[in-house]
Amino acid sequence: MSGTGMLAGLGLGAVEEQLYLRLLGVQAADPQWLAAQMNLQTSIVLAALVSLAAQGLVEACAAGAWAAVPPDVAVEELLLRREVELRRARGRMGELMRAYRQGRDGSGSDGPAEVICGRRSVAELWRTLQQGVRRQLRVLDRPPYIRRSDPQTELALLARGVTTRVVYHSQVLRDPERLAEIHSFTTAGEQARVHTELPLKLALLDDRWALLPVSAGTELQSVLLIRPSTLLDALAGLFELYWAQAMRLPALPEENPEDRHRRLLPLLAAGLTDESIARQLGVSTRTVQRWVRELMDRFGARTRFQAGIQAARAELL
Incomplete structure:
Protein backbone atom coordinates (compact mmCIF):
# COMPACT_ATOMS: atom_id res chain seq x y z
CA MET A 1 0.00 0.00 0.00
CA SER A 2 1.40 3.42 -0.87
CA GLY A 3 0.89 6.51 1.23
CA THR A 4 -0.70 9.72 0.04
CA GLY A 5 2.49 11.62 0.74
CA MET A 6 0.62 14.23 2.79
CA LEU A 7 2.73 13.55 5.88
CA ALA A 8 5.80 12.05 4.22
CA GLY A 9 7.85 15.14 5.10
CA LEU A 10 7.38 14.30 8.79
CA GLY A 11 9.13 10.97 8.37
CA LEU A 12 6.03 8.75 8.41
CA GLY A 13 6.00 5.56 6.38
CA ALA A 14 3.16 4.73 3.99
CA VAL A 15 1.37 2.38 6.42
CA GLU A 16 1.76 4.79 9.34
CA GLU A 17 0.36 7.67 7.32
CA GLN A 18 -2.62 5.66 6.06
CA LEU A 19 -3.31 4.40 9.57
CA TYR A 20 -3.25 7.86 11.11
CA LEU A 21 -5.53 9.25 8.40
CA ARG A 22 -7.90 6.31 8.91
CA LEU A 23 -8.05 6.97 12.67
CA LEU A 24 -8.80 10.65 12.09
CA GLY A 25 -12.15 9.58 10.60
CA VAL A 26 -13.32 7.56 13.61
CA GLN A 27 -13.50 8.09 17.36
CA ALA A 28 -11.45 4.97 18.11
CA ALA A 29 -10.79 1.56 16.58
CA ASP A 30 -9.15 -1.73 17.53
CA PRO A 31 -6.21 -3.17 15.54
CA GLN A 32 -8.22 -6.07 14.12
CA TRP A 33 -10.83 -3.74 12.59
CA LEU A 34 -8.11 -1.48 11.20
CA ALA A 35 -6.26 -4.45 9.71
CA ALA A 36 -9.43 -5.61 7.96
CA GLN A 37 -10.16 -2.12 6.63
CA GLN A 55 5.68 10.00 17.82
CA GLY A 56 2.67 11.33 19.72
CA LEU A 57 0.18 10.89 16.90
CA VAL A 58 -2.07 8.21 18.45
CA GLU A 59 -2.89 7.00 21.94
CA ALA A 60 -4.27 3.78 23.43
CA CYS A 61 -7.83 3.82 24.77
CA ALA A 62 -9.90 1.39 26.81
CA ALA A 63 -10.59 -2.18 25.63
CA GLY A 64 -7.57 -2.28 23.33
CA ALA A 65 -8.78 0.48 21.01
CA TRP A 66 -6.66 3.30 19.62
CA ALA A 67 -7.52 6.91 18.79
CA ALA A 68 -5.81 9.68 16.82
CA VAL A 69 -4.40 12.68 18.70
CA PRO A 70 -5.85 15.87 17.13
CA PRO A 71 -3.53 17.01 14.29
CA ASP A 72 -3.31 20.63 15.48
CA VAL A 73 -1.54 19.28 18.58
CA ALA A 74 0.23 16.16 17.35
CA VAL A 75 1.50 17.36 13.98
CA GLU A 76 2.67 20.69 15.38
CA GLU A 77 4.71 18.91 18.05
CA LEU A 78 6.15 16.54 15.46
CA LEU A 79 7.11 19.50 13.26
CA LEU A 80 8.94 21.13 16.15
CA ARG A 81 10.88 17.93 16.82
CA ARG A 82 11.85 17.68 13.15
CA GLU A 83 13.05 21.28 13.17
CA VAL A 84 15.26 20.55 16.19
CA GLU A 85 16.71 17.52 14.39
CA LEU A 86 17.39 19.59 11.25
CA ARG A 87 19.15 22.30 13.26
CA ARG A 88 21.26 19.63 14.96
CA ALA A 89 22.15 18.10 11.59
CA ARG A 90 23.05 21.53 10.17
CA GLY A 91 25.33 22.10 13.15
CA ARG A 92 27.31 19.00 12.16
CA MET A 93 27.90 20.25 8.61
CA GLY A 94 31.47 21.28 9.41
CA GLU A 95 32.24 17.81 10.74
CA LEU A 96 30.72 16.20 7.64
CA MET A 97 32.71 18.45 5.31
CA ARG A 98 35.95 17.59 7.12
CA ALA A 99 35.21 13.91 6.60
CA TYR A 100 34.40 14.60 2.94
CA ARG A 101 37.67 16.46 2.30
CA GLN A 102 39.67 13.89 4.22
CA GLY A 103 38.28 11.21 1.94
CA ARG A 104 39.25 13.31 -1.09
CA ASP A 105 42.79 14.36 -0.21
CA GLY A 106 43.65 12.60 3.04
CA SER A 107 43.57 15.81 5.08
CA GLY A 108 40.99 16.96 7.56
CA SER A 109 41.83 20.64 7.25
CA ASP A 110 39.16 23.26 6.68
CA GLY A 111 40.58 25.03 3.64
CA PRO A 112 38.94 28.23 2.40
CA ALA A 113 38.59 26.98 -1.19
CA GLU A 114 37.75 23.79 -3.04
CA VAL A 115 37.91 23.04 -6.76
CA ILE A 116 34.77 21.49 -8.29
CA CYS A 117 35.34 19.95 -11.72
CA GLY A 118 32.95 18.94 -14.50
CA ARG A 119 30.02 20.86 -15.97
CA ARG A 120 27.46 18.51 -14.43
CA SER A 121 29.03 18.78 -10.96
CA VAL A 122 29.25 22.57 -11.30
CA ALA A 123 25.57 22.81 -12.33
CA GLU A 124 24.47 20.57 -9.45
CA LEU A 125 26.50 22.59 -6.96
CA TRP A 126 24.99 25.83 -8.24
CA ARG A 127 21.45 24.47 -7.87
CA THR A 128 22.18 23.27 -4.34
CA LEU A 129 23.67 26.59 -3.27
CA GLN A 130 20.73 28.53 -4.72
CA GLN A 131 18.29 26.37 -2.78
CA GLY A 132 20.24 27.07 0.40
CA VAL A 133 20.55 30.85 0.03
CA ARG A 134 18.54 32.68 2.70
CA ARG A 135 19.19 36.42 2.53
CA GLN A 136 21.05 37.66 -0.52
CA LEU A 137 22.54 36.65 -3.85
CA ARG A 138 25.15 38.86 -5.53
CA VAL A 139 26.43 38.15 -9.04
CA LEU A 140 28.97 39.57 -11.49
CA ASP A 141 27.80 38.24 -14.86
CA ARG A 142 30.12 38.53 -17.85
CA PRO A 143 30.78 36.58 -21.05
CA PRO A 144 30.66 33.73 -21.83
CA TYR A 145 26.94 33.89 -21.05
CA ILE A 146 26.02 30.59 -19.52
CA ARG A 147 22.56 30.67 -17.97
CA ARG A 148 22.70 31.15 -14.24
CA SER A 149 19.75 28.79 -13.78
CA ASP A 150 16.29 27.99 -14.97
CA PRO A 151 14.42 31.34 -14.97
CA GLN A 152 11.85 29.78 -12.65
CA THR A 153 14.58 29.13 -10.07
CA GLU A 154 15.57 32.79 -10.22
CA LEU A 155 11.95 33.90 -9.86
CA ALA A 156 11.43 31.48 -6.95
CA LEU A 157 14.38 33.05 -5.11
CA LEU A 158 12.88 36.50 -5.54
CA ALA A 159 9.45 35.24 -4.49
CA ARG A 160 10.78 33.99 -1.16
CA GLY A 161 12.39 37.33 -0.40
CA VAL A 162 16.03 36.74 -1.33
CA THR A 163 17.65 40.09 -2.16
CA THR A 164 19.28 39.65 -5.57
CA ARG A 165 21.78 42.13 -7.02
CA VAL A 166 23.45 41.50 -10.37
CA VAL A 167 26.04 43.49 -12.31
CA TYR A 168 25.88 42.50 -15.98
CA HIS A 169 28.58 43.15 -18.56
CA SER A 170 27.39 45.83 -21.00
CA GLN A 171 27.62 43.27 -23.82
CA VAL A 172 24.24 41.97 -22.63
CA LEU A 173 22.66 45.12 -24.10
CA ARG A 174 23.32 43.70 -27.57
CA ASP A 175 21.32 40.53 -26.86
CA PRO A 176 17.58 41.37 -27.04
CA GLU A 177 16.45 37.99 -25.74
CA ARG A 178 18.78 38.00 -22.76
CA LEU A 179 17.88 41.61 -22.05
CA ALA A 180 14.16 40.79 -22.09
CA GLU A 181 14.75 37.92 -19.66
CA ILE A 182 16.71 40.19 -17.32
CA HIS A 183 13.87 42.70 -17.37
CA SER A 184 11.48 39.93 -16.33
CA PHE A 185 13.74 39.38 -13.32
CA THR A 186 13.87 43.08 -12.46
CA THR A 187 10.07 43.24 -12.70
CA ALA A 188 10.00 40.47 -10.06
CA GLY A 189 12.40 42.36 -7.79
CA GLU A 190 15.97 41.78 -8.97
CA GLN A 191 18.27 44.81 -8.74
CA ALA A 192 20.34 44.99 -11.92
CA ARG A 193 23.13 47.23 -13.18
CA VAL A 194 25.56 47.15 -16.13
CA HIS A 195 29.31 47.75 -16.31
CA THR A 196 31.61 48.03 -19.31
CA GLU A 197 34.41 46.05 -17.65
CA LEU A 198 34.03 43.09 -15.32
CA PRO A 199 37.16 41.12 -14.37
CA LEU A 200 35.47 37.79 -13.73
CA LYS A 201 32.27 35.86 -13.26
CA LEU A 202 31.33 35.67 -9.60
CA ALA A 203 28.41 34.56 -7.42
CA LEU A 204 28.19 35.35 -3.70
CA LEU A 205 25.53 33.54 -1.68
CA ASP A 206 24.80 35.13 1.69
CA ASP A 207 28.13 35.51 3.50
CA ARG A 208 28.72 31.77 3.35
CA TRP A 209 29.88 30.87 -0.15
CA ALA A 210 31.32 32.28 -3.35
CA LEU A 211 31.69 30.64 -6.74
CA LEU A 212 34.09 31.76 -9.47
CA PRO A 213 35.58 30.01 -12.50
CA VAL A 214 39.05 28.54 -12.21
CA SER A 215 39.89 29.95 -15.66
CA ALA A 216 38.25 32.34 -18.11
CA GLY A 217 37.50 29.72 -20.75
CA THR A 218 34.51 29.38 -23.00
CA GLU A 219 32.78 26.89 -20.70
CA LEU A 220 32.47 26.46 -16.95
CA GLN A 221 34.44 23.26 -16.63
CA SER A 222 35.66 23.95 -13.09
CA VAL A 223 34.93 26.46 -10.34
CA LEU A 224 36.31 27.46 -6.98
CA LEU A 225 33.95 27.11 -4.03
CA ILE A 226 35.03 29.70 -1.46
CA ARG A 227 34.00 29.39 2.20
CA PRO A 228 34.08 32.07 4.92
CA SER A 229 37.61 33.51 4.88
CA THR A 230 39.53 36.68 4.08
CA LEU A 231 39.29 35.61 0.42
CA LEU A 232 35.49 35.56 0.63
CA ASP A 233 35.55 39.00 2.28
CA ALA A 234 37.78 40.32 -0.52
CA LEU A 235 35.45 38.98 -3.21
CA ALA A 236 32.46 40.58 -1.47
CA GLY A 237 34.38 43.89 -1.44
CA LEU A 238 35.14 43.48 -5.15
CA PHE A 239 31.46 43.01 -5.92
CA GLU A 240 30.48 46.12 -3.94
CA LEU A 241 33.13 48.15 -5.79
CA TYR A 242 31.77 47.22 -9.21
CA TRP A 243 28.18 47.62 -8.01
CA ALA A 244 28.95 51.21 -6.95
CA GLN A 245 30.57 51.96 -10.33
CA ALA A 246 27.90 50.29 -12.49
CA MET A 247 25.08 52.07 -14.30
CA ARG A 248 21.40 51.35 -14.02
CA LEU A 249 19.98 48.87 -16.51
CA PRO A 250 18.31 50.80 -19.37
CA ALA A 251 14.61 50.29 -19.93
CA LEU A 252 13.43 48.11 -22.79
CA PRO A 253 12.41 50.03 -25.89
CA GLU A 254 8.65 50.30 -26.18
CA GLU A 255 7.11 48.29 -28.99
CA ASN A 256 3.56 48.70 -30.15
CA PRO A 257 1.87 45.25 -29.83
CA GLU A 258 0.04 45.91 -33.10
CA ASP A 259 3.36 46.35 -34.94
CA ARG A 260 4.57 43.09 -33.43
CA HIS A 261 1.39 41.33 -34.53
CA ARG A 262 1.69 42.73 -38.08
CA ARG A 263 5.16 41.18 -38.35
CA LEU A 264 3.98 37.87 -36.91
CA LEU A 265 0.72 37.29 -38.78
CA PRO A 266 2.03 36.90 -42.38
CA LEU A 267 4.49 34.27 -41.18
CA LEU A 268 1.73 32.40 -39.35
CA ALA A 269 -0.49 32.62 -42.42
CA ALA A 270 2.32 31.16 -44.51
CA GLY A 271 2.25 28.07 -42.30
CA LEU A 272 5.76 28.47 -40.90
CA THR A 273 6.66 26.65 -37.71
CA ASP A 274 7.45 28.52 -34.52
CA GLU A 275 11.14 27.68 -35.02
CA SER A 276 11.13 29.12 -38.56
CA ILE A 277 9.30 32.24 -37.42
CA ALA A 278 11.81 32.70 -34.62
CA ARG A 279 14.69 32.57 -37.11
CA GLN A 280 12.94 35.02 -39.42
CA LEU A 281 12.29 37.54 -36.64
CA GLY A 282 15.56 37.01 -34.78
CA VAL A 283 13.91 35.96 -31.52
CA SER A 284 13.58 32.75 -29.53
CA THR A 285 10.92 30.10 -30.12
CA ARG A 286 9.60 30.79 -26.62
CA THR A 287 9.12 34.46 -27.54
CA VAL A 288 7.19 33.49 -30.69
CA GLN A 289 4.92 31.25 -28.62
CA ARG A 290 4.34 34.08 -26.16
CA TRP A 291 3.45 36.46 -29.00
CA VAL A 292 1.03 33.93 -30.49
CA ARG A 293 -0.68 33.51 -27.12
CA GLU A 294 -0.83 37.30 -26.79
CA LEU A 295 -2.42 37.52 -30.25
CA MET A 296 -4.99 34.84 -29.43
CA ASP A 297 -5.87 36.57 -26.16
CA ARG A 298 -6.25 39.87 -28.01
CA PHE A 299 -8.95 38.43 -30.29
CA GLY A 300 -10.44 35.97 -27.81
CA ALA A 301 -9.48 33.10 -30.11
CA ARG A 302 -9.09 29.50 -29.03
CA THR A 303 -6.91 28.48 -31.99
CA ARG A 304 -4.35 30.13 -34.24
CA PHE A 305 -6.73 29.72 -37.16
CA GLN A 306 -9.43 31.69 -35.34
CA ALA A 307 -6.88 34.35 -34.44
CA GLY A 308 -5.93 34.64 -38.12
CA ILE A 309 -9.56 35.11 -39.17
CA GLN A 310 -10.08 37.79 -36.52
CA ALA A 311 -6.84 39.51 -37.53
CA ALA A 312 -7.94 39.57 -41.17
CA ARG A 313 -11.24 41.16 -40.16
CA ALA A 314 -9.27 43.76 -38.22
CA GLU A 315 -7.21 44.35 -41.40
CA LEU A 316 -3.94 43.35 -39.75
CA LEU A 317 -3.29 40.89 -42.60
Whole structure:
Protein backbone atom coordinates (compact mmCIF):
# COMPACT_ATOMS: atom_id res chain seq x y z
CA MET A 1 0.00 0.00 0.00
CA SER A 2 1.40 3.42 -0.87
CA GLY A 3 0.89 6.51 1.23
CA THR A 4 -0.70 9.72 0.04
CA GLY A 5 2.49 11.62 0.74
CA MET A 6 0.62 14.23 2.79
CA LEU A 7 2.73 13.55 5.88
CA ALA A 8 5.80 12.05 4.22
CA GLY A 9 7.85 15.14 5.10
CA LEU A 10 7.38 14.30 8.79
CA GLY A 11 9.13 10.97 8.37
CA LEU A 12 6.03 8.75 8.41
CA GLY A 13 6.00 5.56 6.38
CA ALA A 14 3.16 4.73 3.99
CA VAL A 15 1.37 2.38 6.42
CA GLU A 16 1.76 4.79 9.34
CA GLU A 17 0.36 7.67 7.32
CA GLN A 18 -2.62 5.66 6.06
CA LEU A 19 -3.31 4.40 9.57
CA TYR A 20 -3.25 7.86 11.11
CA LEU A 21 -5.53 9.25 8.40
CA ARG A 22 -7.90 6.31 8.91
CA LEU A 23 -8.05 6.97 12.67
CA LEU A 24 -8.80 10.65 12.09
CA GLY A 25 -12.15 9.58 10.60
CA VAL A 26 -13.32 7.56 13.61
CA GLN A 27 -13.50 8.09 17.36
CA ALA A 28 -11.45 4.97 18.11
CA ALA A 29 -10.79 1.56 16.58
CA ASP A 30 -9.15 -1.73 17.53
CA PRO A 31 -6.21 -3.17 15.54
CA GLN A 32 -8.22 -6.07 14.12
CA TRP A 33 -10.83 -3.74 12.59
CA LEU A 34 -8.11 -1.48 11.20
CA ALA A 35 -6.26 -4.45 9.71
CA ALA A 36 -9.43 -5.61 7.96
CA GLN A 37 -10.16 -2.12 6.63
CA MET A 38 -6.62 -1.68 5.31
CA ASN A 39 -6.19 -5.28 4.10
CA LEU A 40 -3.09 -5.76 6.26
CA GLN A 41 -1.94 -8.23 8.85
CA THR A 42 -2.85 -7.31 12.43
CA SER A 43 0.81 -7.55 13.47
CA ILE A 44 1.77 -4.90 10.90
CA VAL A 45 -0.99 -2.59 12.13
CA LEU A 46 0.07 -3.09 15.76
CA ALA A 47 3.68 -2.24 14.93
CA ALA A 48 2.56 0.91 13.09
CA LEU A 49 0.34 1.94 16.03
CA VAL A 50 3.25 1.59 18.46
CA SER A 51 5.42 3.70 16.15
CA LEU A 52 2.71 6.38 15.84
CA ALA A 53 2.25 6.40 19.63
CA ALA A 54 5.99 6.96 20.09
CA GLN A 55 5.68 10.00 17.82
CA GLY A 56 2.67 11.33 19.72
CA LEU A 57 0.18 10.89 16.90
CA VAL A 58 -2.07 8.21 18.45
CA GLU A 59 -2.89 7.00 21.94
CA ALA A 60 -4.27 3.78 23.43
CA CYS A 61 -7.83 3.82 24.77
CA ALA A 62 -9.90 1.39 26.81
CA ALA A 63 -10.59 -2.18 25.63
CA GLY A 64 -7.57 -2.28 23.33
CA ALA A 65 -8.78 0.48 21.01
CA TRP A 66 -6.66 3.30 19.62
CA ALA A 67 -7.52 6.91 18.79
CA ALA A 68 -5.81 9.68 16.82
CA VAL A 69 -4.40 12.68 18.70
CA PRO A 70 -5.85 15.87 17.13
CA PRO A 71 -3.53 17.01 14.29
CA ASP A 72 -3.31 20.63 15.48
CA VAL A 73 -1.54 19.28 18.58
CA ALA A 74 0.23 16.16 17.35
CA VAL A 75 1.50 17.36 13.98
CA GLU A 76 2.67 20.69 15.38
CA GLU A 77 4.71 18.91 18.05
CA LEU A 78 6.15 16.54 15.46
CA LEU A 79 7.11 19.50 13.26
CA LEU A 80 8.94 21.13 16.15
CA ARG A 81 10.88 17.93 16.82
CA ARG A 82 11.85 17.68 13.15
CA GLU A 83 13.05 21.28 13.17
CA VAL A 84 15.26 20.55 16.19
CA GLU A 85 16.71 17.52 14.39
CA LEU A 86 17.39 19.59 11.25
CA ARG A 87 19.15 22.30 13.26
CA ARG A 88 21.26 19.63 14.96
CA ALA A 89 22.15 18.10 11.59
CA ARG A 90 23.05 21.53 10.17
CA GLY A 91 25.33 22.10 13.15
CA ARG A 92 27.31 19.00 12.16
CA MET A 93 27.90 20.25 8.61
CA GLY A 94 31.47 21.28 9.41
CA GLU A 95 32.24 17.81 10.74
CA LEU A 96 30.72 16.20 7.64
CA MET A 97 32.71 18.45 5.31
CA ARG A 98 35.95 17.59 7.12
CA ALA A 99 35.21 13.91 6.60
CA TYR A 100 34.40 14.60 2.94
CA ARG A 101 37.67 16.46 2.30
CA GLN A 102 39.67 13.89 4.22
CA GLY A 103 38.28 11.21 1.94
CA ARG A 104 39.25 13.31 -1.09
CA ASP A 105 42.79 14.36 -0.21
CA GLY A 106 43.65 12.60 3.04
CA SER A 107 43.57 15.81 5.08
CA GLY A 108 40.99 16.96 7.56
CA SER A 109 41.83 20.64 7.25
CA ASP A 110 39.16 23.26 6.68
CA GLY A 111 40.58 25.03 3.64
CA PRO A 112 38.94 28.23 2.40
CA ALA A 113 38.59 26.98 -1.19
CA GLU A 114 37.75 23.79 -3.04
CA VAL A 115 37.91 23.04 -6.76
CA ILE A 116 34.77 21.49 -8.29
CA CYS A 117 35.34 19.95 -11.72
CA GLY A 118 32.95 18.94 -14.50
CA ARG A 119 30.02 20.86 -15.97
CA ARG A 120 27.46 18.51 -14.43
CA SER A 121 29.03 18.78 -10.96
CA VAL A 122 29.25 22.57 -11.30
CA ALA A 123 25.57 22.81 -12.33
CA GLU A 124 24.47 20.57 -9.45
CA LEU A 125 26.50 22.59 -6.96
CA TRP A 126 24.99 25.83 -8.24
CA ARG A 127 21.45 24.47 -7.87
CA THR A 128 22.18 23.27 -4.34
CA LEU A 129 23.67 26.59 -3.27
CA GLN A 130 20.73 28.53 -4.72
CA GLN A 131 18.29 26.37 -2.78
CA GLY A 132 20.24 27.07 0.40
CA VAL A 133 20.55 30.85 0.03
CA ARG A 134 18.54 32.68 2.70
CA ARG A 135 19.19 36.42 2.53
CA GLN A 136 21.05 37.66 -0.52
CA LEU A 137 22.54 36.65 -3.85
CA ARG A 138 25.15 38.86 -5.53
CA VAL A 139 26.43 38.15 -9.04
CA LEU A 140 28.97 39.57 -11.49
CA ASP A 141 27.80 38.24 -14.86
CA ARG A 142 30.12 38.53 -17.85
CA PRO A 143 30.78 36.58 -21.05
CA PRO A 144 30.66 33.73 -21.83
CA TYR A 145 26.94 33.89 -21.05
CA ILE A 146 26.02 30.59 -19.52
CA ARG A 147 22.56 30.67 -17.97
CA ARG A 148 22.70 31.15 -14.24
CA SER A 149 19.75 28.79 -13.78
CA ASP A 150 16.29 27.99 -14.97
CA PRO A 151 14.42 31.34 -14.97
CA GLN A 152 11.85 29.78 -12.65
CA THR A 153 14.58 29.13 -10.07
CA GLU A 154 15.57 32.79 -10.22
CA LEU A 155 11.95 33.90 -9.86
CA ALA A 156 11.43 31.48 -6.95
CA LEU A 157 14.38 33.05 -5.11
CA LEU A 158 12.88 36.50 -5.54
CA ALA A 159 9.45 35.24 -4.49
CA ARG A 160 10.78 33.99 -1.16
CA GLY A 161 12.39 37.33 -0.40
CA VAL A 162 16.03 36.74 -1.33
CA THR A 163 17.65 40.09 -2.16
CA THR A 164 19.28 39.65 -5.57
CA ARG A 165 21.78 42.13 -7.02
CA VAL A 166 23.45 41.50 -10.37
CA VAL A 167 26.04 43.49 -12.31
CA TYR A 168 25.88 42.50 -15.98
CA HIS A 169 28.58 43.15 -18.56
CA SER A 170 27.39 45.83 -21.00
CA GLN A 171 27.62 43.27 -23.82
CA VAL A 172 24.24 41.97 -22.63
CA LEU A 173 22.66 45.12 -24.10
CA ARG A 174 23.32 43.70 -27.57
CA ASP A 175 21.32 40.53 -26.86
CA PRO A 176 17.58 41.37 -27.04
CA GLU A 177 16.45 37.99 -25.74
CA ARG A 178 18.78 38.00 -22.76
CA LEU A 179 17.88 41.61 -22.05
CA ALA A 180 14.16 40.79 -22.09
CA GLU A 181 14.75 37.92 -19.66
CA ILE A 182 16.71 40.19 -17.32
CA HIS A 183 13.87 42.70 -17.37
CA SER A 184 11.48 39.93 -16.33
CA PHE A 185 13.74 39.38 -13.32
CA THR A 186 13.87 43.08 -12.46
CA THR A 187 10.07 43.24 -12.70
CA ALA A 188 10.00 40.47 -10.06
CA GLY A 189 12.40 42.36 -7.79
CA GLU A 190 15.97 41.78 -8.97
CA GLN A 191 18.27 44.81 -8.74
CA ALA A 192 20.34 44.99 -11.92
CA ARG A 193 23.13 47.23 -13.18
CA VAL A 194 25.56 47.15 -16.13
CA HIS A 195 29.31 47.75 -16.31
CA THR A 196 31.61 48.03 -19.31
CA GLU A 197 34.41 46.05 -17.65
CA LEU A 198 34.03 43.09 -15.32
CA PRO A 199 37.16 41.12 -14.37
CA LEU A 200 35.47 37.79 -13.73
CA LYS A 201 32.27 35.86 -13.26
CA LEU A 202 31.33 35.67 -9.60
CA ALA A 203 28.41 34.56 -7.42
CA LEU A 204 28.19 35.35 -3.70
CA LEU A 205 25.53 33.54 -1.68
CA ASP A 206 24.80 35.13 1.69
CA ASP A 207 28.13 35.51 3.50
CA ARG A 208 28.72 31.77 3.35
CA TRP A 209 29.88 30.87 -0.15
CA ALA A 210 31.32 32.28 -3.35
CA LEU A 211 31.69 30.64 -6.74
CA LEU A 212 34.09 31.76 -9.47
CA PRO A 213 35.58 30.01 -12.50
CA VAL A 214 39.05 28.54 -12.21
CA SER A 215 39.89 29.95 -15.66
CA ALA A 216 38.25 32.34 -18.11
CA GLY A 217 37.50 29.72 -20.75
CA THR A 218 34.51 29.38 -23.00
CA GLU A 219 32.78 26.89 -20.70
CA LEU A 220 32.47 26.46 -16.95
CA GLN A 221 34.44 23.26 -16.63
CA SER A 222 35.66 23.95 -13.09
CA VAL A 223 34.93 26.46 -10.34
CA LEU A 224 36.31 27.46 -6.98
CA LEU A 225 33.95 27.11 -4.03
CA ILE A 226 35.03 29.70 -1.46
CA ARG A 227 34.00 29.39 2.20
CA PRO A 228 34.08 32.07 4.92
CA SER A 229 37.61 33.51 4.88
CA THR A 230 39.53 36.68 4.08
CA LEU A 231 39.29 35.61 0.42
CA LEU A 232 35.49 35.56 0.63
CA ASP A 233 35.55 39.00 2.28
CA ALA A 234 37.78 40.32 -0.52
CA LEU A 235 35.45 38.98 -3.21
CA ALA A 236 32.46 40.58 -1.47
CA GLY A 237 34.38 43.89 -1.44
CA LEU A 238 35.14 43.48 -5.15
CA PHE A 239 31.46 43.01 -5.92
CA GLU A 240 30.48 46.12 -3.94
CA LEU A 241 33.13 48.15 -5.79
CA TYR A 242 31.77 47.22 -9.21
CA TRP A 243 28.18 47.62 -8.01
CA ALA A 244 28.95 51.21 -6.95
CA GLN A 245 30.57 51.96 -10.33
CA ALA A 246 27.90 50.29 -12.49
CA MET A 247 25.08 52.07 -14.30
CA ARG A 248 21.40 51.35 -14.02
CA LEU A 249 19.98 48.87 -16.51
CA PRO A 250 18.31 50.80 -19.37
CA ALA A 251 14.61 50.29 -19.93
CA LEU A 252 13.43 48.11 -22.79
CA PRO A 253 12.41 50.03 -25.89
CA GLU A 254 8.65 50.30 -26.18
CA GLU A 255 7.11 48.29 -28.99
CA ASN A 256 3.56 48.70 -30.15
CA PRO A 257 1.87 45.25 -29.83
CA GLU A 258 0.04 45.91 -33.10
CA ASP A 259 3.36 46.35 -34.94
CA ARG A 260 4.57 43.09 -33.43
CA HIS A 261 1.39 41.33 -34.53
CA ARG A 262 1.69 42.73 -38.08
CA ARG A 263 5.16 41.18 -38.35
CA LEU A 264 3.98 37.87 -36.91
CA LEU A 265 0.72 37.29 -38.78
CA PRO A 266 2.03 36.90 -42.38
CA LEU A 267 4.49 34.27 -41.18
CA LEU A 268 1.73 32.40 -39.35
CA ALA A 269 -0.49 32.62 -42.42
CA ALA A 270 2.32 31.16 -44.51
CA GLY A 271 2.25 28.07 -42.30
CA LEU A 272 5.76 28.47 -40.90
CA THR A 273 6.66 26.65 -37.71
CA ASP A 274 7.45 28.52 -34.52
CA GLU A 275 11.14 27.68 -35.02
CA SER A 276 11.13 29.12 -38.56
CA ILE A 277 9.30 32.24 -37.42
CA ALA A 278 11.81 32.70 -34.62
CA ARG A 279 14.69 32.57 -37.11
CA GLN A 280 12.94 35.02 -39.42
CA LEU A 281 12.29 37.54 -36.64
CA GLY A 282 15.56 37.01 -34.78
CA VAL A 283 13.91 35.96 -31.52
CA SER A 284 13.58 32.75 -29.53
CA THR A 285 10.92 30.10 -30.12
CA ARG A 286 9.60 30.79 -26.62
CA THR A 287 9.12 34.46 -27.54
CA VAL A 288 7.19 33.49 -30.69
CA GLN A 289 4.92 31.25 -28.62
CA ARG A 290 4.34 34.08 -26.16
CA TRP A 291 3.45 36.46 -29.00
CA VAL A 292 1.03 33.93 -30.49
CA ARG A 293 -0.68 33.51 -27.12
CA GLU A 294 -0.83 37.30 -26.79
CA LEU A 295 -2.42 37.52 -30.25
CA MET A 296 -4.99 34.84 -29.43
CA ASP A 297 -5.87 36.57 -26.16
CA ARG A 298 -6.25 39.87 -28.01
CA PHE A 299 -8.95 38.43 -30.29
CA GLY A 300 -10.44 35.97 -27.81
CA ALA A 301 -9.48 33.10 -30.11
CA ARG A 302 -9.09 29.50 -29.03
CA THR A 303 -6.91 28.48 -31.99
CA ARG A 304 -4.35 30.13 -34.24
CA PHE A 305 -6.73 29.72 -37.16
CA GLN A 306 -9.43 31.69 -35.34
CA ALA A 307 -6.88 34.35 -34.44
CA GLY A 308 -5.93 34.64 -38.12
CA ILE A 309 -9.56 35.11 -39.17
CA GLN A 310 -10.08 37.79 -36.52
CA ALA A 311 -6.84 39.51 -37.53
CA ALA A 312 -7.94 39.57 -41.17
CA ARG A 313 -11.24 41.16 -40.16
CA ALA A 314 -9.27 43.76 -38.22
CA GLU A 315 -7.21 44.35 -41.40
CA LEU A 316 -3.94 43.35 -39.75
CA LEU A 317 -3.29 40.89 -42.60
